[in-house]
Amino acid sequence: MINWFHLAPAQRPLSHVFMSALAALALCCLLSLLFGAGGLSVQASLQTLLGNGSADAQFTVFHLRATRTLVGLFVGLTLGIAGALMQSVARNPLAEPGLLGVSAGSSFAVAMALVLGASTATLTVGIAQFGALLGCLCVLGVARMQGQHNDPIRLVLAGAALSSLLLAMTSLILLFDQRAADEIRFWVTGSVAGRDSNVLYSVLPSMLIAILCILYTAKPLASLALGERVAIGLGHKPRKIRAVVILAVALLVGGATAIAGPVAFIGLVVPFAARALVGADIRRTLWLCLPLGPIIVITADIVSRLVAQPAEMPLGVLTAIVGAPVLLLIVRSRRMPTL
Amino acid sequence: MPHNSANSDIAPNGYRILSIGPYVEVLIEKQALVRNAWLLLALLLAGITTLGIGSMPIWPKDVIAALLGQGNPMHQFIVQDLRLPRLLAALFTGAAFSLAGCLMQTMARNRLATPGIIGIDNAAMAFAVSSIVGTGISLAPSVMALAGAATATALAFGLAGGSGTRGYRFIVAGIGIGAIAGAVTQLLLSQVSIDVANSAYPWTVGSLSARDALMVNILGVGTAICLIACVVFSTQFALMPFSDQVITGLGANIKHIRIIALVLCITLTGLAVAVAGPVGLVALVGPEIARVFARYRGIPLVSSALTGALVMILADLLGRTILSPIELPVGIVTAVVGGPYLIWILVRRTSRTSL
Numbered sequence: 001m002i003n004w005f006h007l008a009p010a011q012r013p014l015s016h017v018f019m020s021a022l023a024a025l026a027l028c029c030l031l032s033l034l035f036g037a038g039g040l041s042v043q044a045s046l047q048t049l050l051g052n053g054s055a056d057a058q059f060t061v062f063h064l065r066a067t068r069t070l071v072g073l074f075v076g077l078t079l080g081i082a083g084a085l086m087q088s089v090a091r092n093p094l095a096e097p098g099l100l101g102v103s104a105g106s107s108f109a110v111a112m113a114l115v116l117g118a119s120t121a122t123l124t125v126g127i128a129q130f131g132a133l134l135g136c137l138c139v140l141g142v143a144r145m146q147g148q149h150n151d152p153i154r155l156v157l158a159g160a161a162l163s164s165l166l167l168a169m170t171s172l173i174l175l176f177d178q179r180a181a182d183e184i185r186f187w188v189t190g191s192v193a194g195r196d197s198n199v200l201y202s203v204l205p206s207m208l209i210a211i212l213c214i215l216y217t218a219k220p221l222a223s224l225a226l227g228e229r230v231a232i233g234l235g236h237k238p239r240k241i242r243a244v245v246i247l248a249v250a251l252l253v254g255g256a257t258a259i260a261g262p263v264a265f266i267g268l269v270v271p272f273a274a275r276a277l278v279g280a281d282i283r284r285t286l287w288l289c290l291p292l293g294p295i296i297v298i299t300a301d302i303v304s305r306l307v308a309q310p311a312e313m314p315l316g317v318l319t320a321i322v323g324a325p326v327l328l329l330i331v332r333s334r335r336m337p338t339l
Numbered sequence: 340m341p342h343n344s345a346n347s348d349i350a351p352n353g354y355r356i357l358s359i360g361p362y363v364e365v366l367i368e369k370q371a372l373v374r375n376a377w378l379l380l381a382l383l384l385a386g387i388t389t390l391g392i393g394s395m396p397i398w399p400k401d402v403i404a405a406l407l408g409q410g411n412p413m414h415q416f417i418v419q420d421l422r423l424p425r426l427l428a429a430l431f432t433g434a435a436f437s438l439a440g441c442l443m444q445t446m447a448r449n450r451l452a453t454p455g456i457i458g459i460d461n462a463a464m465a466f467a468v469s470s471i472v473g474t475g476i477s478l479a480p481s482v483m484a485l486a487g488a489a490t491a492t493a494l495a496f497g498l499a500g501g502s503g504t505r506g507y508r509f510i511v512a513g514i515g516i517g518a519i520a521g522a523v524t525q526l527l528l529s530q531v532s533i534d535v536a537n538s539a540y541p542w543t544v545g546s547l548s549a550r551d552a553l554m555v556n557i558l559g560v561g562t563a564i565c566l567i568a569c570v571v572f573s574t575q576f577a578l579m580p581f582s583d584q585v586i587t588g589l590g591a592n593i594k595h596i597r598i599i600a601l602v603l604c605i606t607l608t609g610l611a612v613a614v615a616g617p618v619g620l621v622a623l624v625g626p627e628i629a630r631v632f633a634r635y636r637g638i639p640l641v642s643s644a645l646t647g648a649l650v651m652i653l654a655d656l657l658g659r660t661i662l663s664p665i666e667l668p669v670g671i672v673t674a675v676v677g678g679p680y681l682i683w684i685l686v687r688r689t690s691r692t693s694l
Contacts, residue, residue, distance in 0.1 A: 094511070099518075142682060157451055158682060160514055164620075165678030168671045171544045176665065181540070182533060264518060314529060320522035324515035328498050331511045 010279030014287060017278055021291035028298045032069040033061055036305045067197045072301045073294040074200060075260045076270070078207070080293025081214065081286060082252040083267020084274065088221050088282045089245045090140065092155050093272070093330055097132075097253045098264025100159030104166040105135020106257035111170045114180035125203045129254025136250050138162055140242075203255040210255075213248035214286070217241050222282045263316050265323020269296060272326055296322070363571055371642065374632060378645040385652050386430070390422045392660060428550045428614055429651045429669070431558045433621055435611035437647020438566065438640060439604045440622025441629070445579045445638050446600050447509050450627070451684070454488075454608040455619015457513025461520035462491030463612035464543060468524050471539050472531045481554050481613035488609035491516050492601060545618035545670020547655050558610045562644075565603050569640040572599055577637045618670045620677030621647050621654075627680075 004012040004020075034045045040060050048057040079097065086095045086102075097103055109131025142158040174181040220236040231238050256263065273296075274288040297315070300322060304313040357365045390406070391397045397405070397414055404410035405418040440453040454460055466487030467480040491513070499512035524543060528536045569576065575596045578586045586593045611618075625647030629639040632646065651669065654676065658667035 099514070156511055156514060157456070160456060161678055161681040164674055165682075168544070168674030168678065172667065172671050172675070175667070175671070181537075264522075314522075314526055317522040317526040320518050324519045327515040327518075328512050331508050331515075332498070 008279075009275070009277060010281070012278055014278055014284050018287055018291065021277075021288060021295065025291045025295050025298075028295050028302075029069055029073070032072070032298050032302055033065050035302055036060075036065055068301065069298060070197060070200060071259060072298040074203075075256045075263060076266060076293035076295070076297030077290060078210075078252040078256040078293075079263060079266040079297075080270030080274075080289040082249045082256075084271040084282065084285050084289045085214070085217075085221070085245050085252075086136075086249050086267065087271055088225065088285075089242050089249075090155060091225070094156045094268070094327070096159075096265065096268035097136075097249065098262060098267060099156055099163070099327075100135070100139045101162035101166060102132050102135040102139070102249065102253045103257050103262035103264065104163040104170075105131040105133075105138070106254050107131070107262050108166045108170050108173075109134075110258070111173050111180065115173050115177045125206060125255055125258040128258035129206060129251055132254035132257065133247070133250035135162065135166065136246050136253075140246065199259050203259065206251045206255055210248045210251040213244050213251070217244050217248070218283050218286060221245065225280075225282060261316060263297070263319050265319045265326070266293060266297060268330075269319075269323050269326045272330065359571070365570055365573060368637065371637075371639075375642055375645060378632070378642060378649065382430075382645060382649050382652070385649055385656075386426055389426050389429075389652055389656050390418050392656065393417070393422060394664070424550065424552055424555060425547055425655070426652065427559065428547050428555045429655045430648045431555060431562050432547070432611045432615040432618065433625070433648035433651025434566070434644040435558060435562045435607040435647075436618060436621040437625025437629070437650070438562070438569065438644045439607035439611070440647070441626035441638065441640055441643035442569070442576070442600045442604045442607075443622075444626055445576060446597060446604070448580060449510065451623070451681075452510050452513075453619065453622035454604065455617060455622055456517070457491070457495050457510055458515075458517025458520055459488045459491045459495075459513075459605070459608045460612055460617035460619045461517040461524070463487040463609050464617050465520040465523045465527070466490070467613060468527050468539055468543060472527050472535050481557065481610065484613035485606070485609035487520070488605045488612065491520065492605050496601075543616060544668045545616040545673070546668035547615055548666060548668075550614055554614050558614050561606060561610045565607050566641065566644055568599075568603060572596075573637065573640060576600060576640070579638070616668075616670060618651070618673050620673045620681065621650055623681060624673075624677050625650055 004016045033049060034042050040048075040057055044053065044057055045061055047053050048061045053061070082097050082102075083095075086097055086100070087093055089095075106128040109127050112131075113127045139155070139159050139162050142155070142162075220231065220241045223234045223236055224231040224238055224241060228238050231241075253267075270289050270293045271285055274285045274292055277292075278284040278288050297319075300318045301315055304315050304318045307313055353369050355367050355369060357367050359365065387399050387402050390402045391399055395417060397418065401410055401414050402418055405414040406423075408415065408419075436454070440455075443452050443454055443457070444450045446452075463484040464487070466483040470480045470483040494516050495509060495513040498516075499509040528539060528543070575591060578589060578591055578593075579596060579600065581589075583593050586596070608622075626639065626643040628646040628650070629642035632642065650673070654672040655669045658669050658672040661667065
């Protein structure tokens with residue numbers, strides 16, 4: 001299955017790369033069930049998985065760790081896909097929902113909701129998704145207004161500005177509300193720990209809509225990558241495609257943010273790795289983002305459980321530590337790749 | 340002031356050469372001097388207003404009397420002991436941030452390259468918070484802030500491989516470093532008890548309330564020294580907007596100039612963060628106003644310091660009064676005002692982002 005490795009990225013058979021990635025993902029999920037706190041050694045976890053463990057051990061492995069793995073799977077999936085879509089629509093390899101303030105928009109909306117009386121347990125996903133949509137529109141508005149000076153890095157700056165503005169307003173809100181500040185203190189670092197699997201069901205409807213949006217736009221997006229005129233010539237409507245894509249990104253990022261808090265850089269790292277593996281075609285990239293996103297998030301989550309035992313390192317911190325070097329790598333590459 | 344008449348002959352129109360000792364000569368633009376005097380006056384007025392406004396309003400006349408140690412003892416206590424330290428903190432941090440911003444913008448040849456954006460603020464904050472919440476590394480927060488500022492700058496420069504084309508690479512490298520530092524701060528805050536986190540919270544968003552008097556004094560002295568150094572080196576700094584070849588051709592050592600500017604930048608930002616936390620956007624807005632107002636042909640270093648102080652004092656005044664009795668941290672005020680401004684710089688079609 002690995003005999004694709006010597007080929008050029010764009011020539012690698014997608015199905016083989018995809019299957020290899022799926023195998024890696026399965027391994028990650030298994031490791032995620034085996035490692036972690038709770039006074040359960042790796043051998044004991046393995047025993048439990050094979051069917052003979054105490055009730056406590058079974059609860060730890062099949063309930064706590066499995067849920068966590070599932071949440072990680074979901075977050076990686078959504079953020080990776082959202083990153084790939086956003087980079088494609090902005091034609092900018094640095095467009096990342098976390099960096100561009102989409103997650104900050106989500107956090108802001110969530111903070112608002114918390115102050116108005118919700119608690120992290122009863123948060124509706126819709127609020128986070130609405131905030132994400134607003135953040136998305138703001139930053140892409142800025143990007144579009146820059147006209148012909150299509151400078152990839154400017155978008156990042158606009159995102160940084162928007163993020164800092166939204167974060168300041170979030171802090172402002174929290175300053176007035178001690179309870180909300182206390183609730184959000186853990187939420188803002190981004191974590192997949194201690195989430196109930198029920199929250200996953202609550203985002204499923206919106207994820208279905210997002211999937212439909214992606215199926216609808218994948219092919220037009222690929223032709224949009226060839227240029228606006230080509231896309232129009234092929235009978236697509238660029239404006240409409242962008243609107244649908246932005247909606248999909250908002251649904252995905254908002255859903256992930258509602259569940260795990262703002263986890264930055266996943267949307268940057270995953271498409272970057274996917275492109276390195278199968279080339280820049282958005283359809284191939286999107287396919288590979290499916291297994292790659294969860295692989296990265298679950299691996300980061302496993303590391304976050306292991307490095308600071310018995311405490312845990314928040315996932316968002318770890319993804320920043322993994323993601324920032326990738327950002328630097330992209331920026332340092334001699335020619336900024338254009339999409 | 341020793342004045343060398345031979346030198347004033349070669350000074351361009353509207354300029355004057357000020358000689359300090361045998362080796363140091365400073366080119367001074369007369370118009371800029373006038374403009375800076377106006378700024379100083381505005382600063383004075385803003386200061387007196389700030390000292391007068393609060394839960395107990397005091398008339399400007401009484402403020403001046405109290406400052407001079409006369410008049411009502413109650414007024415003297417309020418003005419000198421309660422409000423003056425805070426005013427000084429705002430003055431020094433504003434001047435320091437803005438001066439550092441001006442230097443870094445000039446150095447990277449991009450006016451978006453301010454210490455806040457390239458992550459120096461965040462790194463200084465992460466280091467200082469780590470010493471506040473007690474991670475075993477318990478040096479003074481101010482020393483830690485300086486160390487953080489230096490680390491972040493070194494990383495940003497090293498990883499970007501110099502300033503790059505129009506400073507953009509440097510900026511994005513800095514954004515990455517700032518993200519990591521911000522994440523580390525969040526990590527530290529989430530690991531400690533809610534009381535400790537609460538005590539550090541106003542500090543992480545940038546605040547001027549109840550600052551350590553000693554730190555403010557150190558910052559004041561540091562800012563003054565850096566400002567003098569800036570004036571002394573202003574002729575060299577004025578070369579920085581040119582390309583490396585031009586600077587070398589003019590016989591100056593670009594590396595030395597950059598290192599001096601960097602050291603000043605790090606010192607100013609580190610000290611200011613140690614006092615007020617990350618109030619980054621002052622570094623962006625201050626030099627901008629200075630450039631517009633002073634219409635100075637060189638680099639508006641002194642004007643930047645003055646406008647920065649003015650912006651900080653006004654922002655703090657706004658934060659104290661607008662939702663009184665609740666006090667807004669000054670960092671939030673500057674972010675809410677400065678964020679849209681930054682976006683505006685980016686979206687303007689005829690944007691002259693590079694200097």
